[in-house]
Amino acid sequence: MRTLSLLAATAFATALSVSSAFALTVGFSQIGSESGWRAAETSVTKLEAQKRGIDLKFADAQQKQENQIKAVRSFIAQGVDAILIAPVVATGWDAVLKEAKEAEIPVILLDRTVDAPEDLYLTAVTSDTVYEGKVAGEWLVKEVGDKPCNIVELQGTTGSSPAINRKKGFDEAIAGHDNLKIVRSQTGDFTRTKGKEVMESFIKAEDGGKNICALYAHNDDMAVGAIQAIKEAGLKPGTDILVVSIDAVPDIFQAFVAGEANATVELTPNMAGPAFDALDAYLKDKKEPAKWIQTESKLYTPADDPQKVYDEKKGLGY
Amino acid sequence: MAVPTIVRERTPQIIVLAVILALNAIISPGFFSIEIQNDRLYGSLIDVLNRGAPVTLLAIGMTLVIATKGIDLSVGAVMAIVGAVAASLITSGYSLPATLAGALFVGLACGLWNGALVALLDIQPIIATLILMVAGRGIAQLITEGVILTFNDKPELIFVGSGSFLSLPMPVIIWIFVAILAILVVRRSALGLLIEAIGVNRRASTLSGVNSRVILLAVYAVSGLCAATAGVIAAADIKGADANNAGLWLEMDAILAVVIGGTSLLGGRFSLVGSLMGAMIIQSLNTGILLAGFPPEFNLIIKAAIILIILIVQSPASQAAMANFRASRQTVAIKTESREHAAR
Numbered sequence: 255m256r257t258l259s260l261l262a263a264t265a266f267a268t269a270l271s272v273s274s275a276f277a278l279t280v281g282f283s284q285i286g287s288e289s290g291w292r293a294a295e296t297s298v299t300k301l302e303a304q305k306r307g308i309d310l311k312f313a314d315a316q317q318k319q320e321n322q323i324k325a326v327r328s329f330i331a332q333g334v335d336a337i338l339i340a341p342v343v344a345t346g347w348d349a350v351l352k353e354a355k356e357a358e359i360p361v362i363l364l365d366r367t368v369d370a371p372e373d374l375y376l377t378a379v380t381s382d383t384v385y386e387g388k389v390a391g392e393w394l395v396k397e398v399g400d401k402p403c404n405i406v407e408l409q410g411t412t413g414s415s416p417a418i419n420r421k422k423g424f425d426e427a428i429a430g431h432d433n434l435k436i437v438r439s440q441t442g443d444f445t446r447t448k449g450k451e452v453m454e455s456f457i458k459a460e461d462g463g464k465n466i467c468a469l470y471a472h473n474d475d476m477a478v479g480a481i482q483a484i485k486e487a488g489l490k491p492g493t494d495i496l497v498v499s500i501d502a503v504p505d506i507f508q509a510f511v512a513g514e515a516n517a518t519v520e521l522t523p524n525m526a527g528p529a530f531d532a533l534d535a536y537l538k539d540k541k542e543p544a545k546w547i548q549t550e551s552k553l554y555t556p557a558d559d560p561q562k563v564y565d566e567k568k569g570l571g572y
Numbered sequence: 573m574a575v576p577t578i579v580r581e582r583t584p585q586i587i588v589l590a591v592i593l594a595l596n597a598i599i600s601p602g603f604f605s606i607e608i609q610n611d612r613l614y615g616s617l618i619d620v621l622n623r624g625a626p627v628t629l630l631a632i633g634m635t636l637v638i639a640t641k642g643i644d645l646s647v648g649a650v651m652a653i654v655g656a657v658a659a660s661l662i663t664s665g666y667s668l669p670a671t672l673a674g675a676l677f678v679g680l681a682c683g684l685w686n687g688a689l690v691a692l693l694d695i696q697p698i699i700a701t702l703i704l705m706v707a708g709r710g711i712a713q714l715i716t717e718g719v720i721l722t723f724n725d726k727p728e729l730i731f732v733g734s735g736s737f738l739s740l741p742m743p744v745i746i747w748i749f750v751a752i753l754a755i756l757v758v759r760r761s762a763l764g765l766l767i768e769a770i771g772v773n774r775r776a777s778t779l780s781g782v783n784s785r786v787i788l789l790a791v792y793a794v795s796g797l798c799a800a801t802a803g804v805i806a807a808a809d810i811k812g813a814d815a816n817n818a819g820l821w822l823e824m825d826a827i828l829a830v831v832i833g834g835t836s837l838l839g840g841r842f843s844l845v846g847s848l849m850g851a852m853i854i855q856s857l858n859t860g861i862l863l864a865g866f867p868p869e870f871n872l873i874i875k876a877a878i879i880l881i882i883l884i885v886q887s888p889a890s891q892a893a894m895a896n897f898r899a900s901r902q903t904v905a906i907k908t909e910s911r912e913h914a915a916r
Contacts, residue, residue, distance in 0.1 A: 455862035
């Protein structure tokens, strides 16, 4: 009996090692699951790995860099073929990246970059937050045409890089269109509560909202909060006040379905897809990818079958 | 003079609130205008009352805790936990009464946990409540599984946050109700006195027969219940439980409200009315800053500067200077009077 089970175990182990000889093994050190977007990024990464037959080893760092470094070291010890890191902070990566380089394991950064010499990692896959703001601004410019339009802006957390960049991109897009003017701009801390509270004050300050033609929110959550404030003030969001925001989280598609929001720019949770493609090209053809791979910033409007997108996105764990 | 005691005792807070409201009216001319919109009162002043609800509720519980020489740092995290519990109960199909009961029960349990650490194990309050402050958001995230748990299709719970009753927003009705209840219970019974006694000297009050353990447990439980109420309101207001951000840093605003309201962090004498005014002062300040339209980089600096001025005005040193000034004027008055008297 014992011999039999031993035999079975050996056979199983052999089968495993055979299969792993074909497939790539990739370690993925994720920050944690602090937001719905992060959870979606994790599930998309797992899906993308599955699609390509990659054996993904996943490590959740619970927002701690030391856990990430530990995870990367254990990936190196296991001799994986490549490592994906979504770095929690920008600094302090040099040592562990050098170890990976010495072990000849390519490292790809997801979603954020690090302050380390460029030769220590293969490439970084991130979105361009300035461009996201620009896409949102360009949509609004096209939407209002020559009509005068007073815009109120809900900024992200003061001083955070997405807030600075999304503001910059939007400002660039509306520059030169004198009919568009940002009349009020205030931080909503990327949260629904503050988005709602600040929008209430915008409406009071701008003649009960009659002076406001459009709202630009640096993320969808603030827009969702602001939409409620607009409704409670007796105005129609989406019609009386145009609503454009960034991120494309599922709840904004519900607002699309209800006709209460007009556009959103997607911050795609699919950072792993382009990363795996670059890795594949690198391992097969020794083709060095560019140091920065920019993800697509897709514009969604209510014309894009919001109910279908909502259902798809909801399945990703947002 | 026929000035009621409450007004005389709260003069600094009344003056500060009046000054800030006046500044707001200068910044935004329509500040005091209130109109009826969708059958409810609508205006910046109503916003102050409405947006101030969470901090006001937290400040009520915090005042009692601080009066016992304690502090409750966990209230913001308790708001997040309770919001998450309420959202998950209502989305799993429980009725509104069951949801509210469950949410309040969780808040009570959190409060009793803090109370047990402080009253039974004698752990210093700042450390005892720090535990739940740190762990609470994690617990809340476990409940919501890391997402914003929304309940857009549950109008009964949403009503608690954005509905209205007697033309007033529900949060305002709730905090006024809780405040009146707390003031009556504390001031119409000996409870307030016993709380103050514990704050002044816990050992002496225990020796003179005050059951300090039970009272300490009770004040932390009340703080937990107040935080739970605030948590339900915050979640209902945005139709979702945001474990990351609900009640974030509000424990600091609540403590500030209590201090501006004239209650000392050293325990002893407290004033619930003062704390309510403190909360309104903070919210008027927040609303004023939003209406002013300064760049957001200045928000915190302006808030800090104004609060610094308030605290300087209220500081014992400047109070003593004021008293001196008043006394010297009185002496002058008495002197003139007696001189006139002598002349006659």
